[in-house]
Amino acid sequence: MSNPESSKTTSKSIKSLKVSNEVFSNVLEYYKRGHEAKATGSAKIVYHTGWDPVEIDYAMGVIPMFPENFSAACGATQLSIPLIEMAESLNAPEDLCSYFKNHYGFMKGEFPEEVTKPLARIRIPDPDLVVSAKNLCRLHPLWMKVAAEHYDVPYFSIDAPVMPPRYDKNPVAYKEQWGAHVKHRIDAEAIEYGVAQLKGYIAFLEKYTGQKMDYDRLKECVAHSGRMGEYYNEIFNLRKAVPCPAGGEDLNTLVFFAVTMAGTKEAADFYERTLAEVKERVAQGKGVLENERFRIIFDGIPPWFNMGLFNYLHKFGALSVEELYPRIWCGQLDPDKPLESIAIKYLLSMGHTATFSQFLEYNRDRVRDYKADGAILWNLTTCRLMAVILNPRDKTTFEKELGIPALMLDADQVDPRRFAHAQIVSRIDAFMEMLEQRKYG
Amino acid sequence: MIEKFERANQPMTLKNPVVQELKEAGKRIIGYTCTNFPEEIVYAAGMIPVRAIGAPGLTGESGPLQPASQCFIARANMEMALGEGFSNLDGFVITNTCDMVQNFFSALEYYKPFPFYHFISRPNVAHSEPALKFFRYELDEFKKVVEAYAGKSISDTDLSRSVSVYNENRRLLKELYDLRGQGERPLLSGSDFTKVIIASFYMDKEAHNNLLRDYIRELKAGAGVDGVEVRVHLSGSTYPDTEIFDIIEELGGMVVSDDLCIGTRYFVNPVNEKQDPMDALADRYLNKLACPCMHQDSKLDERYNFITTQIKQNHGQGVIFGLQRFCDTHLVDYQALRYRLEADHIPFLYHEVESTVGAGQLRTKLETFFEIVKGA
Numbered sequence: 001m002s003n004p005e006s007s008k009t010t011s012k013s014i015k016s017l018k019v020s021n022e023v024f025s026n027v028l029e030y031y032k033r034g035h036e037a038k039a040t041g042s043a044k045i046v047y048h049t050g051w052d053p054v055e056i057d058y059a060m061g062v063i064p065m066f067p068e069n070f071s072a073a074c075g076a077t078q079l080s081i082p083l084i085e086m087a088e089s090l091n092a093p094e095d096l097c098s099y100f101k102n103h104y105g106f107m108k109g110e111f112p113e114e115v116t117k118p119l120a121r122i123r124i125p126d127p128d129l130v131v132s133a134k135n136l137c138r139l140h141p142l143w144m145k146v147a148a149e150h151y152d153v154p155y156f157s158i159d160a161p162v163m164p165p166r167y168d169k170n171p172v173a174y175k176e177q178w179g180a181h182v183k184h185r186i187d188a189e190a191i192e193y194g195v196a197q198l199k200g201y202i203a204f205l206e207k208y209t210g211q212k213m214d215y216d217r218l219k220e221c222v223a224h225s226g227r228m229g230e231y232y233n234e235i236f237n238l239r240k241a242v243p244c245p246a247g248g249e250d251l252n253t254l255v256f257f258a259v260t261m262a263g264t265k266e267a268a269d270f271y272e273r274t275l276a277e278v279k280e281r282v283a284q285g286k287g288v289l290e291n292e293r294f295r296i297i298f299d300g301i302p303p304w305f306n307m308g309l310f311n312y313l314h315k316f317g318a319l320s321v322e323e324l325y326p327r328i329w330c331g332q333l334d335p336d337k338p339l340e341s342i343a344i345k346y347l348l349s350m351g352h353t354a355t356f357s358q359f360l361e362y363n364r365d366r367v368r369d370y371k372a373d374g375a376i377l378w379n380l381t382t383c384r385l386m387a388v389i390l391n392p393r394d395k396t397t398f399e400k401e402l403g404i405p406a407l408m409l410d411a412d413q414v415d416p417r418r419f420a421h422a423q424i425v426s427r428i429d430a431f432m433e434m435l436e437q438r439k440y441g
Numbered sequence: 442m443i444e445k446f447e448r449a450n451q452p453m454t455l456k457n458p459v460v461q462e463l464k465e466a467g468k469r470i471i472g473y474t475c476t477n478f479p480e481e482i483v484y485a486a487g488m489i490p491v492r493a494i495g496a497p498g499l500t501g502e503s504g505p506l507q508p509a510s511q512c513f514i515a516r517a518n519m520e521m522a523l524g525e526g527f528s529n530l531d532g533f534v535i536t537n538t539c540d541m542v543q544n545f546f547s548a549l550e551y552y553k554p555f556p557f558y559h560f561i562s563r564p565n566v567a568h569s570e571p572a573l574k575f576f577r578y579e580l581d582e583f584k585k586v587v588e589a590y591a592g593k594s595i596s597d598t599d600l601s602r603s604v605s606v607y608n609e610n611r612r613l614l615k616e617l618y619d620l621r622g623q624g625e626r627p628l629l630s631g632s633d634f635t636k637v638i639i640a641s642f643y644m645d646k647e648a649h650n651n652l653l654r655d656y657i658r659e660l661k662a663g664a665g666v667d668g669v670e671v672r673v674h675l676s677g678s679t680y681p682d683t684e685i686f687d688i689i690e691e692l693g694g695m696v697v698s699d700d701l702c703i704g705t706r707y708f709v710n711p712v713n714e715k716q717d718p719m720d721a722l723a724d725r726y727l728n729k730l731a732c733p734c735m736h737q738d739s740k741l742d743e744r745y746n747f748i749t750t751q752i753k754q755n756h757g758q759g760v761i762f763g764l765q766r767f768c769d770t771h772l773v774d775y776q777a778l779r780y781r782l783e784a785d786h787i788p789f790l791y792h793e794v795e796s797t798v799g800a801g802q803l804r805t806k807l808e809t810f811f812e813i814v815k816g817a
Binding site: 091092093095096097100104132134137138139141142143145146149154155156157159161162163164165166189190192193196197200355356357359381382384385387388389391392393395396399400 | 505506507508510511537539540541543544546547548550551560561562564565566569570571572574575578579582733734736737738740741766767769770772773774775776777779780791793
């Protein structure tokens with residue numbers, strides 16, 4: 001299963017699930033639909049940041065589009081460097097988010113044909129409206145404000161309240177941690193505030209589309225999303241099996257549907273098929289690796305320009321069996337409480353809004369349930385969420401509290417200039433050697 | 442008499458003689474980070490709020506929860522909180538404003554270096570009824586824990602008195618601020634103004650008010666500052682000392698106005714004394730002068746209007762952005778503000794600072810910038 005090309009700086013990954021190979025054509029189809037809608041004016045294009053309540057978009061008949069997704073696609077197709085360099089030439093500091101710089105360079109710069117031609121295939125349509133939720137980082141809403149100003153279109157931001165440590169003393173409300181839910185009950189005041197934010201967003205869409213929200217339609221979308229969440233969550237649960245039926249190279253690709261299409265029947269059906277394939281593998285006792293020797297937790301936005309690194313782990317008999325990044329989009333939703341459910345899924349879950357204790361509790365469950373031998377923390381040095389909040393918490397909780405080694409690798413998700421390939425690979429080699437001694441003596 | 446303020450200019454509270462005197466007098470000292478923290482509630486309970494603004498000369502290193510890719514202010518604050526620098530504080534309260542503060546809150550939660558610790562979940566949108574309602578609830582929760590820690594309840598009279606002392610401080614700071622830029626000849630330097638405002642973070646506000654009144658009287662009778670060739674507006678967040686002001690002044694410039702967290706963002710917008718004090722505090726601290734941690738639709742316009750108004754009122758000739766490296770919120774806001782400045786033909790200079798302001802590079806940039814401004 002391992003990919004002999006995987007040690008190159010820009011290699012693609014090889015997936016083990018059949019369904020994973022359908023994702024890219026769906027991405028292109030998704031973009032195509034967006035461009036058609038833009039050209040005909042059949043639906044408004046709404047720009048979003050990564051973790052936004054798109055169920056509301058589908059209920060309102062608008063099309064969500066993600067500049068971050070565009071930046072990731074630029075990374076995967078080796079187009080990010082000229083765009084990022086353009087942003088830096090316009091005084092965007094080097095330390096700013098690579099996703100932002102990639103998109104900022106794209107918006108503000110002019111490029112030669114050798115860049116514009118390949119870009120045409122992956123570029124997203126210009127927005128009619130722009131929105132962002134502050135649930136992952138504080139740069140997101142500011143980035144979207146810059147985009148809204150550039151395109152001269154209306155902008156809306158959704159706040160996500162940070163959960164105070166006193167909530168940790170509230171009773172446990174969830175038996176298991178769905179996606180990125182925290183276990184403890186969230187105060188009613190925070191939920192009420194989250195719901196009010198969503199109502200504000202609906203009013204914004206109503207104002208600029210000239211249509212009223214159909215709440216029955218919203219319930220349907222929430223039901224689709226809930227069904228999608230159930231399948232998606234079950235896929236994560238099945239990965240607890242030894243050997244693990246699906247690796248990080250698959251899940252980080254499959255996440256596309258959960259990010260962009262939550263609330264559609266299409267996305268729910270896709271994960272239903274994915275779940276069936278994963279179930280079958282578990283029933284057959286079939287893992288990604290014939291001889292699974294190490295189970296790894298991989299945290300961080302993966303290097304889209306070198307997903308083959310996931311396969312590189314295979315040569316050590318190691319597999320990424322659990323990742324926080326694709327998991328955050330699994331939501332448990334109740335169609336009878338659509339806005340409350342969406343608020344909990346997007347605005348009051350793990351992101352930057354969780355406390356250290358909630359994070360520790362979450363990691364404790366992950367290490368135990370997934371029988372993790374170690375963790376690799378893909379530390380995006382331009383991402384404050386990863387480099388300042390999540391990875392330092394991971395490093396501390398895994399090593400000091402939970403007793404598993406964690407390898408922190410400074411790198412990037414789309415900027416290969418920030419990726420010292422030889423050094424990264426040699427550190428992975430040394431880490432695996434250490435795990436070998438630790439586990440097998 | 443600027444020396445009297447300078448005495449309180451040490452952000453490392455353990456080495457600050459004024460904080461030590463308050464401590465020895467039996468006062469409880471409570472740390473906080475951001476201008477969005479409602480100090481009045483702590484002051485009303487008889488305690489002294491003091492502000493963490495980093496400190497010069499630190500390495501900013503203190504373990505795994507202290508990554509390098511966050512601003513120096515956050516790293517230095519953590520070094521002091523987990524080391525000796527803030528060891529004379531009784532407690533710390535965090536108001537979430539940026540991702541760095543969020544990380545600071547995580548570290549305090551994990552290492553528990555202070556007996557009293559609280560987190561106020563402050564909304565990041567302003568001018569919104571639901572945000573105000575949620576923030577008001579958070580402030581009620583905060584008041585309860587302060588009362589429990591102080592061992593006494595805080596009455597409306599206590600709060601109103603506290604608000605009145607703080608409002609007087611704001612009024613005096615505004616009066617002092619105007620002495621720099623409103624007239625033809627600045628009556629004090631940007632550096633001295635900053636020493637006064639930094640002192641206000643570490644003194645009992647009543648004592649600061651008394652000193653300020655005398656100082657304003659003295660300045661009004663004085664001759665003012667000579668040799669000011671270029672008057673500038675300084676935009677940014679926080680610095681732990683006056684180095685950036687000193688360098689600007691050495692080269693013939695003068696900061697006559699600002700939108701800094703150790704400047705106008707701290708003292709403009711008084712609390713409405715005619716309202717219920719808790720309602721008024723929630724309103725003031727949610728809706729005060731916009732900063733990049735806010736992200737509602739109108740925020741950038743509010744910020745830009747404030748900057749241009751300050752330039753106009755204080756006869757400014759250009760804007761210097763002195764931004765902390767790794768400060769995403771300010772760095773992204775700058776990307777939007779610069780296009781507005783360009784459109785309005787207002788000259789501006791961009792410079793990043795870290796544990797120092799990078800004096801050599803800043804001097805070279807300023808020399809060129811001042812030539813451009815003078816030639817404009």
